[in-house]
Amino acid sequence: MAPCSGQAMAWQGLPPWRYWATLAATIVLAVLGGGLGLVTLVGFGNLNGLAILILGGYACWRLGRKTLANAPRDYTPGQLPEQLLS
Numbered sequence: 521m522a523p524c525s526g527q528a529m530a531w532q533g534l535p536p537w538r539y540w541a542t543l544a545a546t547i548v549l550a551v552l553g554g555g556l557g558l559v560t561l562v563g564f565g566n567l568n569g570l571a572i573l574i575l576g577g578y579a580c581w582r583l584g585r586k587t588l589a590n591a592p593r594d595y596t597p598g599q600l601p602e603q604l605l606s
Contacts, residue, residue, distance in 0.1 A: 532601065533590040542587045550580040 533539065553576025561569025595601050 527596075532593045532595065532603070534587075534592055536592045539587065539590065539592050542583070546580055546583045546587060549576065549583070553577070553580065 534542070553572060557569045557571075557573035557576060559569070560566050560572060593601055593603075
């Protein structure tokens with residue numbers, strides 16, 4: 521066996537590529553849902569735009585909170601983050 525250097529590293533949350541892709545998708549969803557909802561509501565006077573705004577906002581809120589809660593973090597066994605200890 522190879523000798524160990526004793527520098528163990530661990531990570532918490534999503535991998536960075538998935539975190540940034542999910543965050544970008546949330547922002548795109550917010551812009552498209554908000555824009556489409558406002559155009560439908562104000563431009564055409566259709567109340568379905570209000571439903572698009574509400575459902576799009578709810579989806580962005582859920583996806584955004586999940587994404588931000590799972591941000592990638594590195595740590596060593598000697599310095600554990602507070603989120604893991606509580």
